[in-house]
Amino acid sequence: MYQNQYSQQQRMSQPPAVLSTKDNAYLTDALSWELLAVKKAHSFASQCSDQQVKHQLEQLCQLHQQHYHTLLNHLSNNQQDYENQTYPHFHN
Amino acid sequence: MNSNRSSYGSYQQQRYGGSTSPTMKNPSAHFEKGTEFNDRDRLNDMLATEKWLTDGFNVFVRETSHQELYNDVLHVLTETHHACRDVFNLMFEKGWYSLHPEQPSHIADHYQKFSGYESQFPSHGTGSYQYLSGVGQHPRDY
Incomplete structure (x- = not known):
């Protein structure tokens, strides 16, 4: 376990x-929330007749895609660290 | 109250439901009023989604482990709050949301009451409480 491995190191x-x-x-929960929000905003935007509402929904679709990537990035970074056995460095 | 923003339309002295309280509301923009899911419903549903997301991310950010994750999740939470606000503002602009101003005398009563409670502060009278009256001077203003 990590605890044994790093317990001798610096506090x-x-x-x-x-x-x-x-x-x-x-x-993983948050990613599925964001994906649902992306799909919903996109679907609603395509059904809208009011251009202002449509535009707002399209912007929300973009925002939730950005959030999806921000969150997904944390999963990919961790994967890399794990494969390279480079973590964790427990000094400041 | 937004008296300089005439484009935001009527600060109507309407009466509603027998009350004398006025409403702050724009004239309602057109939307289908049948049984079908209309533009107002879509915007309302998306507002509910954004609100629900802020609840979820509020719990998430509190439970994060390391600083980088905390920073990113807090950022997502903040932007989701802004998204909520944008949708709310659009609904107000469309006249799909109305507000009722509180009577000034009721506000004044509460101001007086809670101003009096300041005497209960442990630091009262010592002058050491420097954040009381300052605007935007929070100890940790991220």
Whole structure:
């Protein structure tokens, strides 16, 4: 376990840049929320007759796509670290 | 109340439901009023989605482990709040949302009451409480 591996090292002032099991669970939840929001905003925008409402919904679609990428990035970074065995460096 | 923004339309002294309270509302923009899902419904549904997302991300950000994840999730939460606000503003602009101003005398009563409660502050009279009257001077203003 990580605990044994790193317990001899320097005391940490903050958690290291490693995803916890809870982080992973929340990230996957949040990704599915964002995906649903993207689809809903896109679908609604295509059905709108009011151009102002349509534009607002299209912007929301873009925003949630950005959020999706921001969140997904945390899963891909962690994967890389894990494969390279480079984490965690527990100094400041 | 927005008296300088005439484009935001009528601060109507309407009466509603027998009350004397006026409403702050724009004339309603056109939308289909049948049984079908209309533009107003779509915007309302999306507002509900954004509100629901802020609840979810509020819990998420509180549970994050490391700082980088915390920063990103807090940023997503903030932007989702802004999205909520944008949708709310558009609904107001479309006249699909009305507000009722509180009577000034009721506000004045509460101001007086809670001004009096300031005497209960532990630091009252010592002058050490520097954040009381400052605008935008929060200790950690991110």
